Structure formats: structure tokens, C-alpha cells
Amino acid sequence: MSRLVVLVFGVLALIGAPLAMADGLDDGRRAFAAGDHSAARGYFAEAFEDGNAEAGFLLARMLEGALGGAADEKAALALYRKTAEASFAPALNRMGLVYWRGEAGVARDPQAAAVFFEHAAVQGDANAAFNLGKLYLDGDGVEKDRTRAATLFRVAAEGDHVLALNTLGGMARDHGQRQQERRYFERSAALGNAVGLFEMARITLRDATQETHDSVRIDAHVYLNLAGARGHPGAGEALQALTATMDADDIARAQEKARNFRGTRESQGG
Numbered sequence: 001m002s003r004l005v006v007l008v009f010g011v012l013a014l015i016g017a018p019l020a021m022a023d024g025l026d027d028g029r030r031a032f033a034a035g036d037h038s039a040a041r042g043y044f045a046e047a048f049e050d051g052n053a054e055a056g057f058l059l060a061r062m063l064e065g066a067l068g069g070a071a072d073e074k075a076a077l078a079l080y081r082k083t084a085e086a087s088f089a090p091a092l093n094r095m096g097l098v099y100w101r102g103e104a105g106v107a108r109d110p111q112a113a114a115v116f117f118e119h120a121a122v123q124g125d126a127n128a129a130f131n132l133g134k135l136y137l138d139g140d141g142v143e144k145d146r147t148r149a150a151t152l153f154r155v156a157a158e159g160d161h162v163l164a165l166n167t168l169g170g171m172a173r174d175h176g177q178r179q180q181e182r183r184y185f186e187r188s189a190a191l192g193n194a195v196g197l198f199e200m201a202r203i204t205l206r207d208a209t210q211e212t213h214d215s216v217r218i219d220a221h222v223y224l225n226l227a228g229a230r231g232h233p234g235a236g237e238a239l240q241a242l243t244a245t246m247d248a249d250d251i252a253r254a255q256e257k258a259r260n261f262r263g264t265r266e267s268q269g270g
Contacts, residue, residue, distance in 0.1 A: 023047075024043050024044070024046045024047030024050060024052065024055060025043070025044070025047045025052055025054060025055045025058075027043040028040045028041075028042075028043030028044040028047060028055060028058065031043055032058075036068075037062065037067045037068030037069075038068040038069060039068075040058075040062065040067075040068055041059060041062055041063075041067075041068040041069060043055075044056070044058050044059040044062070045059055048079070053082075053083040053086040053087075053088040053091065054083075054088060056079050056082060056083040056086075056088075056091075057079070057080070057083045057088055057090055057091045057094075059079055060075075060076040060077075060079035060080050060083065060091075060094075061076075063075050063076040063079065064076040073104050073105075074104070074105075076104070077098065077104045077105075077106070080094050080095050080098065081095065084116065087119065087123070089119075089120040089123040089124070089125040089128065090120070090125065090127075092116045092117070092119045092120035092123075092125070092128065093116065093117060093120040093125050093127050093128040093131065095116045096113040096114070096115075096116035096117040096120065096128060096131060096132075097113070097131065098113075099112040099113040099116065100113035100131065100135075100140075100141075109141070110135060110140045110141025110142075111141040111142070112141075113131075113135065113141060114132060114135050114141050114142050116128075117129075117131045117132035117135070118132060121152065121155065124159070126155070126156040126158075126159030126160075126161040126164070127156070127161065129152045129153075129155040129156040129159075129161075129164070130152070130153060130156035130161050130163055130164045130167075132152050133148075133149045133150070133151075133152030133153045133156065133164070133167075134149070136148045136149035136152065137149035137167075150168070150171060153167050153168050153171075154168065157184065157187075160187070160191055162188050162191055162193040162195075162196065165184045165185070165187050165188040165191075165193075165196065166184070166185070166188050166193065166195045166196060166199070168180070168184045169181050169184035169185040169188065169196070169199060172184060178203075178207070181203065182200075182203050182207075185199040185200050185203060186200060189223065189226075192226070192230065193230070194226075194227045194230035194231055194232040194235070195227075195232065197223045197224070197226045197227035197230065197232070197235075198223065198224065198227040198232045198234065198235055198238075200223045201219075201220040201221075201223035201224045201227065201235075201238065201242075204216050204219050204220045204223065205217070205220045205242075214250060217242060217245065217246055217250065217254075218246075218250050218253055218254045218257065219254075219257075220242060221239065221242055221243065221246065221250075221251065221254035221255075221258075222254050222257045222258045222261065224238050224239040224242060225239060225254065225255070225258040226258055226261060
């Protein structure tokens with residue numbers, strides 16, 4: 001399944017619609033889930049004509065990604081604009097990305113991006129809060145403000161935005177705030193993020209005591225095993241080095257814990 005299909009399906013699952021406008025949107029969702037992308041385009045188009053901004057946004061995603069027909073970047077951008085004008089938060093965030101990156105023939109304009117991100121973030125959009133935080137952190141289109149950036153990252157982290165969690169973990173690490181560092185990376189790891197898992201292996205080994213050393217190595221092995229399975233580039237080498245310090249029984253226990261973690265994530269749809 002392509003990344004875009006996953007992203008569109010995630011929006012379908014997470015965003016509700018007003019009951020008066022839901023029929024066409026729900027028909028589009030069902031068609032999309034069944035793999036009938038062409039029909040989904042039609043249903044979303046009808047629902048958008050009836051005033052459903054979410055349907056317009058989803059149609060734009062499909063046009064952008066050539067799902068259910070040919071790609072049409074120009075038409076997708078027009079739909080993103082229209083749904084952003086309706087204050088639909090994901091569309092506001094998407095328009096922010098268009099201006100931030102300079103996509104779809106639009107000149108890069110981080111100041112305009114910040115305006116779109118701000119409007120989406122105040123509606124609780126975690127992606128927009130994170131993106132706006134990055135602008136403030138880097139001073140890109142706005143005055144550099146690390147305090148404002150951290151506040152926005154915390155807003156995004158409350159929505160389990162893993163990039164925000166990892167960024168906050170890194171900021172805490174840089175300031176020697178070990179408790180906060182562990183809290184953010186631990187949550188990221190629980191969500192199955194490769195960076196969070198890798199960082200928790202490092203933190204676990206760092207904070208080990210003489211009394212907990214053996215159990216800590218098992219936990220670190222689990223974190224590195226899972227981080228490697230999720231593509232972290234440094235996990236394999238670190239896991240090999242750690243494994244060389246462990247006996248066969250501890251390695252077996254660590255592998256069993258990693259399997260249980262995977263099984264739990266899969267049963268939860270993670």
C-alpha cells in the first residue's frame with residue numbers, strides 16, 4: 001500500500017463530518033476502503049459541491065497522488081485553497097506546506113506558511129503546531145523564538161505527534177533535563193517510532209545502576225531490536241555490540257519481549 005493511500009485512509013478514519021453532509025463523504029470513504037478510487041473521487045466531488053470541505057480536501061489528496069485517475073496538481077492546489085478558505089484545518093496545514101516548501105509552482109514564502117499553520121494550529125491540528133514550531137525554532141519567516149517553538153511542540157506532542165515528541169526529547173537532552181528527556185522519548189517509543197526506540201535504548205543504558213544492569217541490557221536490547229526493525233540506521237550496529245555483552249538466556253528473554261511488543265502493536269493497529 002502506498003504512503004499516500006495510507007495518509008488518505010488515515011484522514012478518512014480520523015476526521016468526522018456533519019451528519020447533513022455525511023452521505024457522499026461516507027460513500028466515498030467506503031469506496032476508497034474497497035479500493036475503488038475512481039468511484040471515491042466521484043463521491044468526494046459530489047459531497048464537496050454540497051459544501052463538505054473535508055470531501056474537497058480528500059479529493060485534492062487523490063488528485064495530487066493520482067489515485068483513481070490522472071494526477072492534476074493544479075486542480076489539487078485549487079481544492080486545497082478552497083477548503084483552507086473554509087477553515088478546514090488539514091487543508092490550512094497543507095497550504096502552509098505548499099508555501100513553506102515552494103510546491104506546485106508556488107514561490108516559497110515562509111511568512112505565508114506561518115499564517116496558514118497558525119490558523120490550523122489554533123484548531124488543534126498537531127501537524128500544523130509542529131510545523132509552526134519548526135518555523136519559530138529556525139527563525140524561518142518569523143522571528144526566532146525557541147520558547148514559542150517549545151510551546152508549539154508541546155501542543156503537538158499532546159496529540160502524540162512523534163516528531164514533536166522526539167524534538168522535545170532532544171531539546172531536553174541538550175539542556176540536561178533527563179527526566180523530561182526520558183518522558184518524551186519513552187512516549188515516542190511506545191508509539192513505535194524508530195528514533196524514540198533508539199533513544200530509549202541509549203537512555204536505559206545511561207541510567208543503569210550496578211543492581212539493574214542485567215535487566216537494563218535486556219530492555220535496551222528490546223529497544224534496539226525494534227528500532228532496527230523500523231529502519232533506524234544506527235540500531236543494527238548498536239544491537240550487535242550490546243548482544244556481545246549478554247548471555248544466551250538474556251538474549252532469548254529480550255527477543256521474546258520484542259516479539260510481545262510487536263504483537264501488542266499489531267493487535268492495536270499500530
